[in-house]
Amino acid sequence: MSYTYWIDGKFQEKENVSLSPLTHTFHYGLGVFEGVRSYKSVSGNVNIFRLKEHTDRLFESAKIVGIDIDYSYEELFEAQKEVIKRSNLGDAYIRPLIYIGSERLGLDIEGIDRHAMVTCWEWPSYFGAEALEAGIDVMVSSFTRQFPNSLMTKSKICGGYVNGIMAHDHAKKNGFQEAILLDTNGFVAEGSGQNIFIVKDKKLMTPELTCCLNGITRRTVIEIAKDNGIEVLERSFTRDELYTADELFFCGTAVEITPIRSVDRINIGSGKRGEVTNLIQSTYLKTVRGEESKYQDWLAEV
Numbered sequence: 001m002s003y004t005y006w007i008d009g010k011f012q013e014k015e016n017v018s019l020s021p022l023t024h025t026f027h028y029g030l031g032v033f034e035g036v037r038s039y040k041s042v043s044g045n046v047n048i049f050r051l052k053e054h055t056d057r058l059f060e061s062a063k064i065v066g067i068d069i070d071y072s073y074e075e076l077f078e079a080q081k082e083v084i085k086r087s088n089l090g091d092a093y094i095r096p097l098i099y100i101g102s103e104r105l106g107l108d109i110e111g112i113d114r115h116a117m118v119t120c121w122e123w124p125s126y127f128g129a130e131a132l133e134a135g136i137d138v139m140v141s142s143f144t145r146q147f148p149n150s151l152m153t154k155s156k157i158c159g160g161y162v163n164g165i166m167a168h169d170h171a172k173k174n175g176f177q178e179a180i181l182l183d184t185n186g187f188v189a190e191g192s193g194q195n196i197f198i199v200k201d202k203k204l205m206t207p208e209l210t211c212c213l214n215g216i217t218r219r220t221v222i223e224i225a226k227d228n229g230i231e232v233l234e235r236s237f238t239r240d241e242l243y244t245a246d247e248l249f250f251c252g253t254a255v256e257i258t259p260i261r262s263v264d265r266i267n268i269g270s271g272k273r274g275e276v277t278n279l280i281q282s283t284y285l286k287t288v289r290g291e292e293s294k295y296q297d298w299l300a301e302v
C-alpha cells in the first residue's frame with residue numbers, strides 16, 4: 001500500500017521521505033502530536049471524526065511546549081483530509097506531528113527549525129475486534145502517571161509517552177492487555193493512552209482533568225451520556241472504586257470504547273460488557289460512521 005504524507009507543506013510518497021538522524025525530536029522527545037481517525041460511512045463517503053477538536057488540541061499542545069507551528073490552522077486541517085484522500089483510505093488513523101529539526105542538538109532549542117508532518121495508515125481496531133465485545137483484562141500499574149508540573153497533562157507531548165509505553169509494556173509482559181495508571185496522590189488517572197470511565201448505579205464517573213488528558217472521546221462520551229439521560233460525575237476516585245464498579249471502560253480515538261472486564265484479576269460487575277457501556281459504545285460506533293443524525297456536526301468529510 002502506498003501512502004501519501006504531507007510534510008512541511010508538500011505531499012510526498014511514503015517511500016520518498018527521509019529524515020536526518022540528528023532530528024532533535026528523536027533525541028529528546030520534544031514534539032507534539034495528534035491521533036485522529038477517519039471512518040467510511042454507510043453511504044460510502046469517508047469522514048474524519050472531530051477533526052476540528054483534534055486540530056485545536058494540536059495547536060494547544062504546541063503552545064504548551066513552546067513550539068510555534070509554521071503553518072496555518074486551515075493548512076493543517078486540510079492536510080489531514082488530503083492525506084486520506086490521496087492515500088485512498090477509508091477506516092484509517094491520521095497522525096499529525098510537530099517536531100523540531102536537526103540544526104543543532106542540545107537542550108537550547110532557540111533557532112532550531114520547526115516542522116510539521118501528517119502521516120496516515122490503515123488501522124482497524126486497537127485491541128482487536130473481539131475486545132470491543134468481550135472487554136479486556138487490565139492491571140493497575142506500578143508506574144505513576146506524570147505529575148502535572150513535570151510534563152504537564154493537557155498536551156500530547158512525544159516524550160510523555162515513555163511513561164505510558166512502559167506501563168503498557170509491563171502490563172503486557174504480565175499477561176494483561178493494558179495498564180491503568182494512578183496519579184501522584186494515588187487516585188486513578190487514565191490508561192496508557194486513553195481515558196477511563198466507571199459505571200456505578202447507572203451513573204458515569206471519570207477522573208477530573210487534573211492528571212489525565214482532556215480526551216476528545218471523553219468529551220464525546222460525556223455528551224452521549226447526557227443526551228441519554230445518564231448522569232456524569234467528574235471527580236477523583238480510588239483504586240478500590242475500580243474493583244467495585246458495575247462496569248468499566250476505556251475511551252480514546254484509538255481504542256474507541258473498550259470495555260474492561262477485570263482489573264488486577266478481579267472481575268468487574270458480571271465480567272462482561274455491561275448495559276451502559278453497550279449503549280455508549282454502540283452510539284459512539286454509529287456516530288463515527290455517520291449513522292446518528294444528531295451528531296453529524298462532528299464529521300468532516302474528506
Ligand SMILES: *Cc1c(COP(=O)(O)O)cnc(C)c1O
Pocket residue numbers: 035156164190191192193194195212213214215216217218251252253254
Ligand atoms: C490521546 C490520549 C487520550 C485519548 O484522547 P482522545 O482525544 O480521546 O483520542 C487519553 N490519554 C492520553 C494520555 C492520550 O495521549
